[in-house]
Amino acid sequence: xxxxxxxxxxxxxxxxxxxxxxxxxxxxxxxxxxxxxxxxxxxxxxxxxxxxxxxxxxxxxxxxxxxxxxxxxxxxxxxxxxxxxxxxxxxxxxxxxxxxxxxxxxxxxxxxxxxxxxxxxxxxxxxxxxxxxxxxxxxxxxxxxxxxxxxxxxx
Amino acid sequence: xxxxxxxxxxxxxxxxxxxxxxxxxxxxxxxxxxxxxxxxxxxxxxxxxxxxxxxxxxxxxxxxxxxxxxxxxxxxxxxxxxxxxxxxxxxxxxxxxxxxxxxxxxxxxxxxxxxxxxxxxxxxxxxxxxxxxxxxxxxxxxxxxxxxxxxxxxx
DNA sequence: AATCTTATTGAAAATAGTTTTCAATAAATA
DNA sequence: TATTTATTGAAAACTATTTTCAATAAGATT
Ligand SMILES: [Mn+2]
Ligand SMILES: [Mn+2]
Ligand SMILES: [Zn+2]
Ligand SMILES: [Zn+2]
Numbered sequence: 001x002x003x004x005x006x007x008x009x010x011x012x013x014x015x016x017x018x019x020x021x022x023x024x025x026x027x028x029x030x031x032x033x034x035x036x037x038x039x040x041x042x043x044x045x046x047x048x049x050x051x052x053x054x055x056x057x058x059x060x061x062x063x064x065x066x067x068x069x070x071x072x073x074x075x076x077x078x079x080x081x082x083x084x085x086x087x088x089x090x091x092x093x094x095x096x097x098x099x100x101x102x103x104x105x106x107x108x109x110x111x112x113x114x115x116x117x118x119x120x121x122x123x124x125x126x127x128x129x130x131x132x133x134x135x136x137x138x139x140x141x142x143x144x145x146x147x148x149x150x151x152x153x154x155x
Numbered sequence: 156x157x158x159x160x161x162x163x164x165x166x167x168x169x170x171x172x173x174x175x176x177x178x179x180x181x182x183x184x185x186x187x188x189x190x191x192x193x194x195x196x197x198x199x200x201x202x203x204x205x206x207x208x209x210x211x212x213x214x215x216x217x218x219x220x221x222x223x224x225x226x227x228x229x230x231x232x233x234x235x236x237x238x239x240x241x242x243x244x245x246x247x248x249x250x251x252x253x254x255x256x257x258x259x260x261x262x263x264x265x266x267x268x269x270x271x272x273x274x275x276x277x278x279x280x281x282x283x284x285x286x287x288x289x290x291x292x293x294x295x296x297x298x299x300x301x302x303x304x305x306x307x308x309x310x
Numbered sequence: 311a312a313t314c315t316t317a318t319t320g321a322a323a324a325t326a327g328t329t330t331t332c333a334a335t336a337a338a339t340a
Numbered sequence: 341t342a343t344t345t346a347t348t349g350a351a352a353a354c355t356a357t358t359t360t361c362a363a364t365a366a367g368a369t370t
Contacts, residue, residue, distance in 0.1 A: 012346085013346075013347090014336090014337050014338065014345095014346055014347070015337080015338095016336080016337075016346090016347065016348080018347085018348075019347095036327085036328085037327085049349080050348090050349085051348070051349040051350075052328095052349090053328090053329085053330095053348080053349065053350080054347080054348060054349070056327095056328065056329075057329095057347085057348085072227045072229075072281070072283075077326095077327080078327090078328095091269065091273075091275045091277070093275075094278070100273065100275060102265075102269060104265060104268050104269075107282075107284075110257075110259060110282075110284075111284065113259055114246065114257060114259075114284065118246075118255065118289065119288075119289030119292065120246045120248075120255060120284070120286055120287070120288055120289060120292075121286045121287040121288075121289075121292045122246070122284045122285070122286040123285060123286040123287070124284075124285045124286070125282065125283065125284045125285060126227070126229070126281070126282065126283050126285070127262075127265075127280065127281065127282040127283075128227075128280065128281050128282075129262075129265075129266065129269065129275070129277045129279075129280045130277070130278060130279045130280060130281070131275055131276045131277040131278040131279070132275070132276040132278070133274075133275055133276075134273065134274030134275060134276075137274065137276045167317085168317075168318090169316095169317060169318070169365090169366050169367070170366080170367095171317090171318065171319080171365085171366075173318085173319075174318095191356085191357085192356090204320080205319090205320085206319070206320040206321075207320090207357095208319080208320065208321080208357090208358085208359095209318080209319060209320070211356095211357065211358075212318085212319085212358095232355095232356075233356090233357095
């Protein structure tokens with residue numbers, strides 16, 4: 001539960017029903033990154049007439065407030081998720097597109113190596129693994145099947 | 156030096172001057188991920204009249220052939236780089252947008268943890284660090300300055 | 311070399327995602 | 341309640357990418 005009003009006030013922003021709706025949708029979907037379009041569809045159920053433009057504006061604001069963070073998956077599209085206590089990463093199936101969550105993060109070690117090797121000041125990072133989810137592996141999709149999404153592999 | 160003709164033949168594809176131009180541009184820029192637009196501009200110098208559409212088609216083909224791989228940075232746009240022997244990652248400055256290369260990769264360890272914890276079959280991954288490059292840090296940009304790019308932080 | 315087949319190309323149109331503009335609305339304050 | 345101005349939704353603008361299609365050219369066949 002995030003105290004939205006507090007965070008907004010601290011920046012001179014107003015608490016609106018649209019912002020509450022977007023936050024509720026995101027909070028109810030922790031562990032499942034959502035696209036702006038999805039968020040709009042879900043928020044519009046609670047608040048009929050709500051515009052997609054407002055969703056985009058709200059997502060940008062929430063990112064600045066540190067309430068949410070963008071998640072970069074293979075499609076290149078933007079997904080968002082609430083920044084909960086623990087830092088998460090993702091595994092995306094290149095066959096069915098399914099996304100699974102990784103609760104482990106070992107980037108600190110890498111960041112340490114970077115610190116000692118350069119003067120770059122790391123503030124955040126993005127890591128996603130791509131491959132085949134259990135179900136798709138079992139179906140044998142991994143053999144014949146070309147990569148999904150835009151057709152581009154990942155790196 | 157990649158034997159383009161070989162790889163193309165193996166898939167029944169033809170060797171064209173456009174494909175050669177795109178590969179040359181990418182090979183001359185190892186360590187510096189390029190956008191389709193940049194690649195087009197550089198390739199068109201060698202081959203006047205070359206279309207952007209062809210660049211997109213060629214990039215997709217090269218990805219499938221394993222010649223290049225997409226690089227996902229904070230902007231969400233697509234960058235590409237030749238898949239050289241070593242696997243690389245990147246650091247992108249959220250102030251000036253500069254990209255630096257990391258030659259270290261410790262994802263194997265993470266992949267191991269994933270393997271033992273789920274049935275997901277990892278085939279590739281994507282990791283980028285965000286923060287401030289040495290120059291921007293020194294300028295003190297890191298303090299006042301809001302994040303760059305689309306305004307979204309990174310994760 | 312001339313001919314044939316069809317993969318490839320460039321231009322234009324179409325799509326998709328996101329941002330900007332602007333007049334109307336509503337949240338916070340006085 | 342009146343005032344101020346941040347916020348909103350609709351439409352238009354923009355950017356990146358994909359699709360369509362007729363013209364071209366690579367590679368195979370003669
Ligand atoms: Mn992490
Ligand atoms: Mn790696
Ligand atoms: Zn799957
Ligand atoms: Zn910088």
